Amino acid sequence: MSALMEGLQRDERRRRRVTLLVVLSCVTGLGTWLAAPFGVVLLTRGEPVGWALVALGVVLLAATVVGILAARRAHRVPESASGRPNPRFDEPQPSPDPRGGYSMVGSQLGSR
Structure with a gap:
């Protein structure tokens, strides 16, 4: 829960900074x-x-001009946190359920 509160406080500080830059x-x-x-x-x-x-x-x-550009730059939120890419992101995940369904390979049920 503290990580969530830190993120919310960081967002609130960013909003205040952007508001102050726009007013100035x-x-x-x-x-x-x-x-x-x-x-x-x-x-x-x-x-x-x-x-x-x-x-x-x-x-x-x-x-x-500098204030407007700084406010625009501070307003942007990073797309994601920096870190290593997930190598398994595009890999298919097999079902954890060991029982097959109606479209099991070779059963001719649910497949062409």
Whole structure:
């Protein structure tokens, strides 16, 4: 039961991390949307503080993209646990029941 609880706690931590990354990406995206256009407007008026706002907008845009990519990468769950492949996976398993059924080989019942 403890392995199940560890898996559930790991999933909950992953969900929280993804949620935090998405929220931070949205906040930095909003900062980009506010800083960069206002910096461009200030640059057209000839004010040097516009360069700082445009640079801040570019940095915030990069942080937004990195946050979105990190959230997407953290959201993915591995297909299976790492380990050795099972060599007997594709091998047929004979029935553990020693009694035959109606389609036993050579009985002509249930077979063509």
